[in-house]
Amino acid sequence: MEKTIAVIKGDGIGPEIVTEAMGVLDAVAAKFGHAFTYKDAPMGGCAIDAFGVPLPDSSLETCLAADSVLLGAVGGPKWDSQPASNRPERGLLKLRGSMGLYTNVRPARMFSDLSAACPLRPDIAARGIDFVVVRELIGGVYFGDHSTAQVDGEQKATDIMSYAEHEIRRVAHVAFQMAQKRRKRVTSVDKANVLDTSRLWRRTVTEVAKEYPDVELLHMYVDNASMQIVRDPSQFDVIVTENLFGDILSDEASQVTGSIGMIPSSSMGEGTRGLYEPIHGSAPDIAGQDKANPIGTILAAAMMLRYSFNMAAEADAVENAVDQVLKDGFRCGDIMQSGGKLVGCREMGAEIRKRI
Template sequence: MEKTIAVIRGDGIGPEIVNEAIKVLNRIAAKYGHTFRYVEVDMGGAAIDKWGEPLPAAMLERCLAADSVLLGAVGGPKWDGLPGDQRPEKGLLALRAGMGLYANNRPAKLWPQLAAASPLKPEIVQQGIDFVVVRELIGGVYFGSHTTSQENGEAKATDVMSYSEHEVERIGRIAFETARKRRKKVASVDKANVLDTSRLWRRVMHRLAEEYPDVAYSDVLVDNAAMQIVKDPSQFDVLVTENMFGDILSDEASMITGSIGMIPSSSLGEGSRGLYEPIHGSAPDIAGQDKANPIGTILSAAMLLKYSFDLDAEAAAIEAAVGAALDAGLRTGDMLAPGCKPVRCSEMGSAIADFL
């Protein structure tokens, strides 16, 4: 197989963790006889410094011309003083919109080797943590109009949250199809007791549920969902929700798994092209020090192989190699535990590549 991967190294630790993911991808290519070509793309703070904007049109075109996109991380305090529409994160929003990526799938899986690192009680952890948050990505309040005006001598800010029926339906189908490949349970998260958008969301989801009689369906209010994720995460298989709720709940879900550095994600739309990235930030405090955990990015590369290229065996090989590295007691600083061997970012990437 010959594929082109657009690579966005980004800011902070982004270049370091992407280097390790590429190291693993190159080992996969050599082992299985594939050819992966990499096209460099500037986005975020790096693009602002070089081009004066977070996502130049030419960079978006490179992503659209590639077979898929691998991203490190964007943002940092260096650019915090910029106007909102010029900040690094706007590049990410523009990329998602430009690629038509409306579904963010974020696994929340506790690796057994890291069970002791979970902040939850052992009796809760023993029940297992393995669910997916399916988040609608290009609608809702993040993409609505935002205005600030003066009324009666004071500032008033308004952010508009809106959803149309087709936006809810397409993300709902992603959730049900994902559940069919897992444990066949979908929990739809909304705030239907307050919000009109949630009431529309719930009506569409109920209609979809009738098309998937083999999938158990339930409604969960977002505040209850936040509580249940820490009280009994084993009850969940696939959680589907709108943009802002998903942003919050997926971060909560990632923290109960022991290390945010372990969690990959995929952003998908129509067709096979996707955007794959770890969920953590750019960690500018440790940038350039070879201290970052590259596993989230390496597992994101595994998701890329599986979902965009249909290379299931290769993706499974990467996951097995990560498990072997953890079994060997190798740990970066964010997940170091007594009796384990501390390794640097580059050492962890090399070890996983070697286990392949």
């Protein structure tokens, strides 16, 4: 099988971690007889430096023409002085919107060999952490109107959060269908005691739930959900929520598993083309030092194989290789523990490739 992958290496540690993920994909291609062609698509701060904008038209065209997109990370303090409309993150928002990627899926799974890195009490961690956050991605306050104006002698800022029924309905279907393949439980997170958008969210998700009688639906306020994730994460199977809440909760979820560097994500819309990335940032403080953990990006590549390319065996091979590397004691700095072997980004990628 031949596939074209648009590659956004991005900023900070992005080029390092994406390079290792590409190496793993090449190992998969060699073992299973595939051919992956990579097309560079500059985006983020590096694109601002080279083209003046965070997402040049040429990069967008490359992504839209590809079978899927692999992303490292974008942004950093270097571009903090950019106007809001031209910050590196605006390129990512534009890409998501242009690709129609309305659902973000972030697994939160604690690897048994990294249980010591979990910040929760051992008795809580021992119950297990294995759930998924399904986040609506192109609606809500991030995509609403934003304005700042002088009112009565002071600055006043306004950000509009809005949702339509169809936006809620389509992401709810993703969550329920995912739950059917897992433990058949969906927790819908909102703030329906305060927000009109959340009241619409709750009503719509409840209606969709009627189409999935085999799946249990629970509703939870976002403040309670944030507490429950650290109190007893084992209670969750699939969490579905809107854009802002999902952004916050998925980062919290990643940390209770031990390290944000281990967590991949996929962003999908209609069809099979998606955007795959780790959930961490560009970490400019360690960029170019061979200290970054590439596992989140490598597991994102495995999600690409599974969800966009329908290559389940190949995805299993990558995930099993990561499991084996951890069992064999190899650790990057963010997951280092007593008795482990400290390795850099390049060596971690090489060890995973050996086990494909």
